[in-house]
Amino acid sequence: MDLIEDAIREQVNLLSEEATARLEQLIRIPTVNPPGEHYEDFVAAFDSWLRELGYDTRIVRVPEALLPILAPHAEGRSRPSVVGRMEGPAGPGLRIHLNGHYDVVPAGDDWTCDPFAGEVRNGRMYGRGAADQKSGLVMQVLAVEALRRAGVRWRGTITQSAVPDEETVGNRNAGTGFLVEEGIISRDNTDAVIITEPFGPDGIGVGHKGAIWGRVTVYGRQAHGSSPKLGVNAVELLASALHRFQSELVPKLGARLSPVEVTPTESVESTLSFDTFRGGVATNVIPARAQATFNRRLVPGETVLAARAELRVVLEDMAREHSQFRYDYEEFYTVEPILVSPDEQLPRVLADVLRRQGLQPRFLISAGSDDQRFVVHGANITNAVIYGPGQTSLAHQSDEYIDLDNLLRSTQVLALSLYQLLR
Incomplete structure (x- = not known):
């Protein structure tokens, strides 16, 4: 029995109320894209949260002159990303980047609740972005916080980023694509990338069509x-x-x-x-x-x-x-299609942790493209996967929701995986 792993699980469970409160806070900021509403409000809130937890943060903004190229749908609105860095207390080691997008598609019709209220019913939080993918952002932050509260003296560097414009597809973009172009995500400073898109607690995203x-x-x-x-x-x-x-x-x-299995399977x-x-x-x-x-x-x-x-x-x-x-x-x-080898470090570690958590890992690729393309093709980082708590099938749907138990389950998996990677 690994007492440290038990302590990590316990700390994730103790973070349950914070996970719910933070996710509600983030859903209540309607970061609708296009055109990119309330981005500055979201970035201010997320940056403040990271700084509270001890991250060295900065806000990266796309220069105004590049907006027509990188965000032609932006109508002149700013395109900020939050980047937070934390060094491990035990010194140098693996450099891991945790990345998620904060923009959401328009709510649309046929909701049975306010899409920007973060309402909780029967163990589920409803709202636009609940699954895709503000729950992923909460997971990636609280997984690291669980390590800290469990007293883990980990080695290496963890970088968190919350980016815009994943939902508006382009050969270049103002979020992860811009971070790659600026060298903020590169092979010189990053060994591994986990993107927290919704693939479910047992899904490991190893690529896309x-x-x-x-x-x-x-x-x-x-x-x-x-x-x-x-x-x-x-x-x-x-x-x-x-x-x-x-x-x-x-x-x-x-x-x-x-x-490799595709989500959804019909594709x-x-x-x-x-x-x-x-x-x-x-x-x-x-x-x-x-x-x-x-x-x-x-x-x-x-x-x-x-x-x-x-x-x-x-x-x-x-x-x-x-x-x-x-x-x-x-x-x-x-x-181009992406297929990361299941023999890469991240897929192997995540799969091992999932099995020890009683889950059967599923290696998946997405039918649609996502920001993994910038990391793999742009930054040439092949040790890059997607892992997030939401269900792909709920993305962009009316009454989108996240099962709060799945949020905690996925946070445990990510925290335990980070522990294995950084010990």
């Missing part, structure tokens, strides 16, 4: 609707191309499966969907232009380069077979 978001525009020739042979119907040409994508490419993609295969369609100006006018946007999702083992080539093959085949098929192909977001 890749993506290409893009647009296909087809050009025709306008004519009167009563004389279609005098024009070239761009809507019909684009519709034919979409049918070809569905009949020729999509079945091939469906046979490509992720080598295990490689996919392509066309999600918007625009064309024409009036019923009595042959359309000269039509446009559709697409969302291509890649499983680990695929590459953006190869996926792009497959998309272009379909379009080029259309152009060869239809002399009047003229098109533009554009991409506005790309990210």
Whole structure:
């Protein structure tokens, strides 16, 4: 029996009331993104909390000149991150960065409670961000506090960060992406990163699917609707191309499966969907232009380069077979798939702790991309996982909630894992 581990578990349990109070406080700050409301209020509260606990903190703000590039949806609002650093009492050791985002998607409709009240019912706290992912921020702070209160003399450095703009996808961003660009998260100062997104108490996030978001525009020739042979119907040409994508490419993609469990499980295969369609100006006018946007999702083992080539093959085949098929192909977001080896240090330690806590670890990748891409691809830190208390299935839902028992359970797992990593 490890008496220190018992002491850590006990301290997490004693932090139960603080966990509930802090999470309620954070949910009550409606950090809705876009456009990025009340960010400064949240950062002030989180920074104050870290300083109370003994962290050396700083607030990192995106320069105003970069806002149109990194946060084009911000409407001029500031983009601050809180970064707090604490040195271990026993000297140098592993340098661990705990990272979570504080922005939340708009609340939407159909709530049975105030989405920004942090109401507790039947052991659950409800609110926008309860699962995704303000509970993760509370977990990452209180896990370290449990070590301190248990008297653990750990070695190394723990850095905490609370960042904006995870919810607004981009090739660059004003949160974790900016911290990587500024060298605040880099291989020179960081050995391991844990991002506290919602994967559940037994889920270890070892990656995510890749993506290409893009647009296909087809050009025709306008004519009167009563004389279609005098024009070239761009809507019909684009519709034919979409049918070809569905009949020729999509079945091939469906046979490509992720080598690791995907959350949600329905997203295990490689996919392509066309999600918007625009064309024409009036019923009595042959359309000269039509446009559709697409969302291509890649499983680990695929590459953006190869996926792009497959998309272009379909379009080029259309152009060869239809002399009047003229098109533009554009991409506005790309990210390679990520798959961190389960043999890396963090997945191994977390899995071992989960088993000793009576939980069966699940190695997962996310169907959507997240800030792990900046850490793995941008900072080249492969010892990077996601571990957080919320359930992915509850993210962005009406009546989003966190099971408070799961918050404590996950906090214990993280605290015990940090103890193993920093002893």
